[in-house]
Amino acid sequence: MDQEIFKLALLEKGLPEPILIERKAGQMGEHSHPFEANALILDGNITLTIDGFSTQYNPGDVFHLLPHIKHSESYGPQGVQYLVSRKEAKN
Incomplete structure (x- = not known):
């Protein structure tokens, strides 16, 4: 997915404007x-591990x-x- 389509999808769902996050390896x-x-x-890339199951996400x-x-989160070599x-959770 590209950035413009992503931002449009967020807007359609009523979600807040995205921010840029950068993490080192x-x-x-x-x-x-x-x-x-x-x-x-x-x-x-980032790998998220939830309940022992890991998924890697790439560009x-x-x-x-x-x-x-x-x-937990793991960030690739770069x-x-x-x-x-x-979106803040409702209590």
């Missing part, structure tokens, strides 16, 4: 976020992560750059 241990994340990978791939889902729309 490495990893982040298990954690969760208080928001829903919809992301488009621009460069590099053009999109992932969706619900709020409060425990996961790191990762992605656009992400974050």
Whole structure:
């Protein structure tokens, strides 16, 4: 998916404007976020591990992560750059 189509899809769903995130090679241990994340990978790659199941996302791939889902993140040798729309969870 390209950036313009991704942004249009977010707009159609009423989701916030995406922000650019850059991470260096490495990893982040298990954690969760208080928001829903919809992301488009621009460069590099990221592997998300949820309940022991790992999925790698590469440029053009999109992932969706619900709020409060425990996961870990691993960034490829060149790191990762992605656009992400974050929607705060309702309590």
